[in-house]
Amino acid sequence: MILPPHITLPGKKRVAPDRTPIYAMVGNPNCGKTTLFNALTGLRQKVGNYPGVTVEKKIGTTYSQHGRPIQVIDLPGAYSLAARSPDEAVLRDVLLGRREDTPQPDRIICVVDASNLERNLYLVHQILDLGRPLIVVLNMMDVATDAGLRIDPKKLEESLGVVVIPCEAVHGRGLVELKLAMSRADLPLARHRWDVPAPIAPAVADLQASLCDADGRSPLIARAEALLLLTDLDSVRVAGSRPLSSRTTEVLAGWRRRWEGEGTDWSGTLIRSRYEAITHLCTDVLRRTREQGPSVSDRIDAVLVHSVWGWLFFGLIMAALFFSIFTLAEYPMNWIDSHMAALGGWVKGAMAPGDLRDLLTDGVIGGVGGIVVFLPQILILFFFVGLLESTGYMARAAFIMDRPMSKVGLHGKSFIPLLGSYACAIPGIMATRTIENAKDRLVTILVAPLMSCSARLPVYLLMIATLLPSTAVPAATKVGIMLFMYVLGTAGAFGFAWLFKRTLFKSAPPLMIMELPPYQPPRLKEILRQMIERGWLFLKNAGTIILGISIVLWFLTSFPKHPDPAATPDVQITHSFAGRAGHAIEPLIKPLGFDWRIGIGLITSFAAREVFVSSTAVVFNVQNFAGGKRADVTPVRETLRAATWPGGAKLFTPLVCFTLMVYYVFAMQCMSTVAVVKRETNSWRWPLFQIAYMTGTAWLVCFAIYQTGRALGF
Ligand SMILES: Nc1nc2c(ncn2[C@@H]2O[C@H](COP(=O)(O)OP(=O)(O)OP(=O)(O)O)[C@@H](O)[C@H]2O)c(=O)[nH]1
Numbered sequence: 001m002i003l004p005p006h007i008t009l010p011g012k013k014r015v016a017p018d019r020t021p022i023y024a025m026v027g028n029p030n031c032g033k034t035t036l037f038n039a040l041t042g043l044r045q046k047v048g049n050y051p052g053v054t055v056e057k058k059i060g061t062t063y064s065q066h067g068r069p070i071q072v073i074d075l076p077g078a079y080s081l082a083a084r085s086p087d088e089a090v091l092r093d094v095l096l097g098r099r100e101d102t103p104q105p106d107r108i109i110c111v112v113d114a115s116n117l118e119r120n121l122y123l124v125h126q127i128l129d130l131g132r133p134l135i136v137v138l139n140m141m142d143v144a145t146d147a148g149l150r151i152d153p154k155k156l157e158e159s160l161g162v163v164v165i166p167c168e169a170v171h172g173r174g175l176v177e178l179k180l181a182m183s184r185a186d187l188p189l190a191r192h193r194w195d196v197p198a199p200i201a202p203a204v205a206d207l208q209a210s211l212c213d214a215d216g217r218s219p220l221i222a223r224a225e226a227l228l229l230l231t232d233l234d235s236v237r238v239a240g241s242r243p244l245s246s247r248t249t250e251v252l253a254g255w256r257r258r259w260e261g262e263g264t265d266w267s268g269t270l271i272r273s274r275y276e277a278i279t280h281l282c283t284d285v286l287r288r289t290r291e292q293g294p295s296v297s298d299r300i301d302a303v304l305v306h307s308v309w310g311w312l313f314f315g316l317i318m319a320a321l322f323f324s325i326f327t328l329a330e331y332p333m334n335w336i337d338s339h340m341a342a343l344g345g346w347v348k349g350a351m352a353p354g355d356l357r358d359l360l361t362d363g364v365i366g367g368v369g370g371i372v373v374f375l376p377q378i379l380i381l382f383f384f385v386g387l388l389e390s391t392g393y394m395a396r397a398a399f400i401m402d403r404p405m406s407k408v409g410l411h412g413k414s415f416i417p418l419l420g421s422y423a424c425a426i427p428g429i430m431a432t433r434t435i436e437n438a439k440d441r442l443v444t445i446l447v448a449p450l451m452s453c454s455a456r457l458p459v460y461l462l463m464i465a466t467l468l469p470s471t472a473v474p475a476a477t478k479v480g481i482m483l484f485m486y487v488l489g490t491a492g493a494f495g496f497a498w499l500f501k502r503t504l505f506k507s508a509p510p511l512m513i514m515e516l517p518p519y520q521p522p523r524l525k526e527i528l529r530q531m532i533e534r535g536w537l538f539l540k541n542a543g544t545i546i547l548g549i550s551i552v553l554w555f556l557t558s559f560p561k562h563p564d565p566a567a568t569p570d571v572q573i574t575h576s577f578a579g580r581a582g583h584a585i586e587p588l589i590k591p592l593g594f595d596w597r598i599g600i601g602l603i604t605s606f607a608a609r610e611v612f613v614s615s616t617a618v619v620f621n622v623q624n625f626a627g628g629k630r631a632d633v634t635p636v637r638e639t640l641r642a643a644t645w646p647g648g649a650k651l652f653t654p655l656v657c658f659t660l661m662v663y664y665v666f667a668m669q670c671m672s673t674v675a676v677v678k679r680e681t682n683s684w685r686w687p688l689f690q691i692a693y694m695t696g697t698a699w700l701v702c703f704a705i706y707q708t709g710r711a712l713g714f
């Protein structure tokens with residue numbers, strides 16, 4: 001029988017709560033929490049060698065020594081409980097039990113980067129306030145040893161009074177010991193040999209009492225929260241949780257007024273007191289086996305963040321990325337292309353003519369095949385991003401970019417979300433949670449989708465192929481056009497950031513404080529796993545959304561059937577639903593050089609940019625009837641090259657191909673991004689504003705390019 005913990009059966013012992021214990025995994029950024037979490041739970045959360053990889057909590061399950069389930073919550077890293085950015089607030093609020101969507105953890109695993117003991121112990125010191133059962137994991141022992149540090153875990157255990165486990169999460173060392181500790185029923189509680197400094201003790205006691213009585217907190221949590229409330233103004237306002245009672249708010253305001261009158265530096269007093277305790281602790285626990293000179297990472301950084309060589313290296317990396325997207329990917333792309341065509345031909349031969357066959361060859365194979373062919377390029381892109389993230393170069397890129405970023409009023413930290421947006425804007429927008437200043441964060445979210453994401457690749461590549469079909473054209477020319485699109489998008493993002501910071505979101509340019517983690521050899525297994533994961537996601541998209549849209553589109557172009565069964569395909573598609581919609585918007589896009597069939601592509605690819613390729617495949621293949629006999633499933637680009645305006649003029653002139661690419665650089669064509677921006681900004685206002693400014697810019701720029709191009713005779 002399972003009873004709630006507070007019910008006691010008469011004459012029997014109190015029944016223990018039959019609930020799986022919940023552990024929270026906390027620690028400084030980049031100390032290896034997620035690596036440990038993955039090793040414990042078998043999950044595959046993202047790991048990377050720079051601070052701020054995890055931005056939202058994630059719950060997983062592991063099993064105790066006796067096979068009982070234990071829940072573990074992986075949390076974003078933070079240097080202290082005083083939160084500045086949304087990701088740090090997640091950690092604070094979960095620990096204090098303020099989040100309504102997460103149960104308060106019963107026990108805490110505090111992961112410590114052993115090579116940075118002193119700094120990491122600050123958070124440990126705050127966690128000790130909470131009085132929960134606590135395990136301290138001394139991770140990265142290998143790094144500490146290499147740096148000439150010797151740490152005595154036994155002494156640390158004695159001084160802190162909690163379990164301390166040395167560990168190397170990446171190599172799986174210390175995991176067994178950790179599991180054993182997690183299975184213990186009698187895990188020691190966190191406790192302090194530290195007292196709240198005398199000048200602020202009365203205020204803490206006062207606020208603690210109020211939090212217990214009026215807000216229902218337990219005594220120790222109340223004390224920890226009181227310390228935070230008194231020293232960190234921001235910790236009072238918490239989104240998504242119950243507000244503090246009016247009594248507590250009054251008590252808090254009373255003490256603040258009093259201290260402000262007296263000029264007491266209560267926050268400084270507290271921080272100093274904690275650091276004194278930590279320094280004292282470290283003299284017992286930490287020994288340096290040798291004098292520390294510049295580390296290997298320092299020596300590498302002397303070149304890679306150098307004001308000249310650093311930029312050169314950065315440029316080389318980017319150039320290598322774009323070049324390999326073109327040259328290396330060519331072979332697998334051709335392979336996929338020919339197999340898709342062969343499959344289409346085979347289905348055509350095997351089936352009787354009719355609507356179903358058309359649906360399969362034109363809708364399914366033509367639509368999905370047109371997308372799958374870009375898989376190799378997307379994999380290469382993710383390989384590069386993974387390489388940058390796992391070696392630790394990502395943080396250096398942010399450092400290098402800090403100067404140019406500050407010119408537009410943002411700081412280097414905003415560069416990581418922006419660089420990540422080259423792969424996909426959605427994780428990029430999520431990554432903005434590490435940005436402290438709310439205005440800077442919003443500006444970064446607003447411009448992130450301008451960075452050319454991987455979903456634009458298919459559109460660019462198709463247009464470049466249509467523009468320059470000959471294999472005689474050197475790859476460098478194609479890379480040049482592509483690079484231009486990336487530069488245009490990036491310049492757009494920076495330009496708008498500059499504009500927004502000067503108009504809508506005026507605030508002082510922030511100071512960049514970001515840790516440069518030591519370089520690590522890339523973990524290829526990890527990178528490959530992330531590539532496969534992203535590639536699979538892409539294929540799943542192709543298999544669901546894009547397949548769905550292709551089928552719907554096939555239907556919309558094939559129905560309603562023209563009353564005359566002998567009607568030519570042109571007449572049929574004009575008569576169809578899709579044709580009518582395309583014609584309806586044609587006046588709007590004709591000034592850009594686009595006809596109604598491109599219009600259908602623009603409408604459908606609002607769902608996701610890559611849909612443009614599959615929908616043009618459908619729309620233009622349907623056009624490709626030849627005297628009642630259906631042509632083969634030709635590669636899309638050949639069909640496009642043959643397409644004409646009613647008068648016989650070529651539709652996809654070089655100018656139109658170019659304009660169309662530019663349209664995709666600027667236009668907001670991604671439903672998932674809209675949804676994420678809505679969630680992250682908590683209103684419809686910003687996603688709608690984003691659609692308006694991006695698509696508006698796209699139209700204006702394309703209008704200018706096309707009309708100028710025409711006037712110049714292209
Ligand atoms: N050498 C060494 N590297 C480690 C160890 N544990 C983790 N790492 C590496 O440290 C980096 C950071 O690991 P993560 O697990 O992402 O760190 P995190 O604490 O979750 O970071 P945030 O989510 O950003 O707070 C990765 O490159 C890991 O491969 C270790 O014991 N030794």
Ligand SMILES: [Mg+2]
Binds near residue numbers: 034035047053076077
């Ligand atoms: Mg993490």
